[in-house]
Amino acid sequence: xxxxxxxxxxxxxxxxxxxxxxxxxxxxxxxxxxxxxxxxxxxxxxxxxxxxxxxxxxxxxxxxxxxxxxxxxxxxxxxxxxxxxxxxxxxxxxxxxxxxxxxxxxxxxxxxxxxxxxxxxxxxxxxxxxxxxxx
Numbered sequence: 001x002x003x004x005x006x007x008x009x010x011x012x013x014x015x016x017x018x019x020x021x022x023x024x025x026x027x028x029x030x031x032x033x034x035x036x037x038x039x040x041x042x043x044x045x046x047x048x049x050x051x052x053x054x055x056x057x058x059x060x061x062x063x064x065x066x067x068x069x070x071x072x073x074x075x076x077x078x079x080x081x082x083x084x085x086x087x088x089x090x091x092x093x094x095x096x097x098x099x100x101x102x103x104x105x106x107x108x109x110x111x112x113x114x115x116x117x118x119x120x121x122x123x124x125x126x127x128x129x130x131x132x133x134x135x
Contacts, residue, residue: 002054007043009050015039062088083109
């Protein structure tokens with residue numbers, strides 16, 4: 001249930017309802033209590049109508065799409081592609097893209113990445129081993 005529907009203020013009640021009749025053995029009852037408590041803890045900060053994923057499948061899909069978009073031709077590394085992940089989640093129109101391009105310059109993105117992102121292992125390797133292919 002959590003994998004498919006995520007955590008929400010309603011998930012605890014849904015799990016409790018689904019468990020009725022399934023708790024035959026003490027070990028099953030203990031597991032059911034622990035799972036219910038986990039759902040309760042994870043959902044406690046959420047208000048009515050709010051939810052968040054209960055699985056890493058969403059982020060794995062976003063990373064996969066970003067890697068696919070990057071392809072094998074980008075020598076800039078994956079780390080800087082983090083900013084592009086959000087674009088994969090948004091409904092983009094020509095006007096949204098135009099407005100975004102007008103608001104953020106490439107130099108802003110470069111500066112942000114220098115300030116916010118750590119030096120990657122690939123960058124360190126390239127600077128330590130200049131001219132070596134594959135470094």
